[in-house]
Amino acid sequence: MSVFRPLHDGWTVAPAAGPAVPADFPVSQVPAAVPGCVHTDLLAAGRIPDPYLDDNETALGWIGHADWVYETAFEWDATSRSRVDLACAGLDTVATVFLNGAELGTTANMHRSYRFDARPHLRTGENRLRVHFGSAYRYAEEVRAGLGDRPNAYPDPFNFVRKMACNFGWDWGPNVVTAGIWQPIGLHSWDTARLAAVRPLATVADGVGRVAVHVEVERESDEPLSVSAAVTGFRAETTIAPGERTAVVTVEVRDPELWWPRGYGEQVRHLLDVTLRSAGGDAVDTWQRRIGFRSVRLDTTADAHGTPFTLVVNGVPVFARGVNWIPDDTFVTRMTRERYAERFAQAIAANVNLLRVWGGGRYESEEFYDLADELGLLVAQDFLFACAAYPEEEPIASEVVAEAREQVARLASHPSLVAWFGSNENIWGFHDWGWPERLAGRTWGEGYYLEVLPAIVAELDPTRPYWPSSPYSGPSRHPNEPAHGSMHIWDVWNEKDYVHYRDYRPRFVAEFGYQGPPVYATLRRAISDEPLAHDSPGMLHHQKAIDGDAKLQRGLDAHLPAPHDFDDWHYLTQVNQARAVAVGVEHFRSLRPLCMGTVVWQLNDCWPVTSWAAIDGDGRRKPLWYSLRRAYADRLLTIQPRDGELVLVAVNDGAEPWQGTAAVTRLAVTGEGRAKTAIELDVPPRRAVTLPLPGDVAGSEDPSRELVLADADGLRAWWFFAEDKDIAYPAPEYEATAEPLSDGWRVTVRAGTILRDLALFPDRLDPSASVDELMVTLLPGESATFTVTARPDLDPAALTARPVLRCVNDVQPQTPGSTS
Structure with a gap:
């Protein structure tokens, strides 16, 4: 059997002398973690401050322009095995590898693995391994100089x-251009032959599951080989003739239990064992994975409304309640299975069923896809091209092909992966961002998205659909046409009020979102500004969007009372973010089956920053997360404007019919009823039903003093006739009590007046604290209970007072002449 020996110990890293290194930076070695990167090594050694705090990122920009040298020594005893390879699962990025002074090879791609023949250069006793990382900046600039510039959404x-593109900075991410041995590295010793690639393609039809196991072998011998595959008690075997290097062995499984997305069935997986044997029958290599039997297709059959974009799993159309995933840490080697599991649990608790892995990051780790398989989270995977024109010439072209072939084969075993996308926004960019004039005929990536990548997917993994880009509307159409295919909606955040989400009738929305600041405890950990203000230096540095602060202010001006201080600004901008995304999600879900997916930008952050995320850079849930949980629930009750009238829409994404009665009431903001009706609900599974509201309930003679509330089975839908800034809210009155629990507090609030978007922020008292619910609107006489997980020594008076306990109507209009 082959043997893999990790080489992860004893590494050091030091800068190579050069003009990029500051004169006062010590050019000496520090211990290096492998896998890891230079930034985390320097941080652990105390050589640099945390790049995520204040504006340290700027002062540390030189690191990406410098060269870095990693070195280690290891002992080696002569082996009888005929091959010994140095297997590098991932080098970031422009590397030259030396063993005992001999150059083994070079790399220029973070997104693929490399293997070098080490046997000729190994010696008994001590061996020295060195990896020299050249500046990714310098390499990219040299390629650009040779091929000609291309448009790009960012300067680098x-x-x-x-x-990883977002290493160079994004409108939510820091510019920290990394280098290092970011994936496992070690010596692989083997004889006879090894499994160079195993690609299981699982399909199911007519009650029969089939696994076509495609095998590539690397040989040291021309003897005949055999390869077998076994799954759930069924087994098949085939022979690989002398000199042959590929084979397919197919296992059939009768009536297999299927893998389903969460909410549609169980996530059943089956262990697949693959064994390679020599002519004498000895096992020389093995491979093992858990696979799932399921079918997936993308329904784009033209209909009366245009071109749908519907994921169909096991014959069942699935409404994608999705979120976009970016790298959860810019320093990706800090990610662990436990951290992935925490994020996935947060996504599932928000009723998410799909993650889109965005094309400016990375192909994620095995832990990521394995957890998605286990939990039933669908994954849509971008190839790694984002917001830029990419050259189709060497040296980039062959790297793209090698990378794509490796990643498609690597991920083929995962049932959660249901679609490949060719790029993020690049076809749209070519059409709408002024690229043709700037390109002057140079290549920009079209050949990748329309020819190279679809051909690779069709060859290596025809079990999954491919779509040329996100967004894309089909050939001979504008790429971001709402009626056709998938679309991104960004004019709302960039130019318009969020109510304009309702102007769209899309088939599938793969990106849309609205910004808000991170949780207060996250801000205070990352930013040392005193006083903290929306435009203080640290806050501005951790706001990367163009005119981001002005766009947040535009949103506040349109909807909410003017903040008196930073506490008001922080709370109200978070409320506005949560409301904006809820408006979009509820509208798009109400259009089902015309619209069959919403993928919110974005689930997570990679550092502490004001952004579109629902989970901030320290892993804390923003108000948006709580709003998303309600908007993505299996059953949604929402009031929508249609053709100048109000309607009630009941959305049922569950497997059982929804039957009941909705009580719909027009109320004064003081709580008195004005008009009321009862509407019977009978919503089939996986459907939405639109119901008209009578005029006396849906109309208001005094919009600033009235609202509509629909209530059914504990679900509520609100409609306010005017914006909060124009509503004659009473000053809030309530009774709040805090009762200690074994692991926190129970806070009960009883309303004396309406309390709009009542929220509790215990992290202001204890950074480790969290709360089970946020943004609850109460009418006079109603109460809400919040369960707080926190230290037992919190001050109950502080827990039930501003700025911890907030509602929108505690921000009262300023009187003339007052100061804030």
């Missing part, structure tokens, strides 16, 4: 090197 040349 990330489109000229196959590296």
Whole structure:
């Protein structure tokens, strides 16, 4: 059997002398973690401050322009095995590898693995391994100089090197251009032959599951080999003739238990064992994975409304309640299975069923896809091209092909992966962002998205659909046409009020979102500004969006009372973010089956920043998360404007019919009823039903003093006739009590007046604290209970007072002449 020996110990890293290194930075070695990167090594050694705090990122920009040298020594005893390879699962990015002074090879792609023949250069006793990382900046600039510039949404040349694009900075991310041995590295010793690639393609039809196991072998011998595959008690075997290097062995499983997305069935997986044997029958290599039997297709059959974009799993159309996933840490080697599991649990608790892995990050780890398989989270995977024109010439072209082939084969075993997308926004960019004039005939990536990548997917994994880009509307159409295919909606955040989400009738929305600041405890950990203000230096540095602060202010001006201080601003901008996304999600879900998916930008952050995320850079849930949980629930009750009238829409994404009665009332903001009706609900599974509201309930003679409330089975839908800034809210009155629990507090609030979007922020008292619910609107006489997980020594008076306990109507209009 082959043997893999990790080489993860004893590494050091030091900068190579050069002009990029500051004169006062010590050019000496520090211990290096492998897998890891230079930033985390320097941080652990105390050589640099945390790049995520204040504006440290700017002062540390030189690191990406410098060269870095990793070195280690290891002992080696002569082996009888005929092959010994140095297997590098991932090098970031422009590397030259030396063993005992001999150059083994070079790399220029973070997104693929490399293997070098080490046997000729190994010696008994001590061996020295050195990896020299050249600056990714310098490499990209040299490629750009040779091929000609291409348009790019950001200043740095990330489109000229196959590296995680968002390392170079994004409108939510820091510019920290990493280098290092970011994946496992070690010596692989083997004889006879090894499994170079195993690609299981699982399909199911007519009650029969089939696994076609495609095998590639690397040989040291021309003897005949055999390869067998076994799953759930069924087994098949085939022979690989002398000199042959590929084979397919197919296992059939009668009536297999299926893998389903969460909410549609169980996530049944089956262990697949693959064994390679020599002519004498000895096992020389093995491979094992858990696979799932399921079918998936993308329904784009033209209909009366245009071109749908519907994921169909096991014959069942699935409404995608999705979120976009970016790298959860810019320093990706800090990610663990436990941290992935925490994020996935947060996504599932928000009723998410799909993650889109965005094309400016990375192909995620095995832990990511394995957890998605286990939990039933669908994954839509971008190829790694984002917001830029990419050259189709060498040295980039061959890297793209090698990378794509490796990643498609690597991920083929995962039932959660249901679609490949060719790029993020690049076809749209070519059409709408002024690229043709700037390109002057140079290549920009179209050949990748329309020819190279679909051909690779069709060859290596025809079990999954491919779509040329996100967004894309089909050939001969504008790429972001709402009636056709998938679309992104960004004019709302960039230019319009969020109510304009309702102007769209899309088939599938793969990106839309609205910004808000992170949780207060996250801000205070990352930013040392005194006083903290929306425009203080640290806050501005951790706001990367163009005119981001002005766009947040535009949103406040349109909807909410003017903040008196930073506490008001922080709370109200978070409320506005939560409301904006809820407006979009509820509208798009109400259009089902015309619209069959919403993928909110974005689930997570990679550092502490004001952004579109629902989970901030420290892993804390923003108000948006709580709003998303309600908007993505299996059953949704929502009031929508249609053709100048109000309607009630009941959305049922569950497997059982929804039957009941909705009480719909027009109320004064003081709580008195004005008009009321009862509407019977009978909503089939996986459907939405639209019901008209009578005029006396849906109309108001005094919009600033009235609202509509629909209530059914504990679900509520609100409609306010005017914006909060124009509503004659009473000053809030309530009774709040805090009762200690074994692991926190129970806070009960009883309303004396309406309390709009009541929220509790215990992290202001204890950074480790969290709360089970946020943004609850109460009418006079109603109460809400919040369960707080926190230290037992919190001050109950502080827990039930501003700025911890907030509602929108505690921000009262300022009187003339007052100061804030």
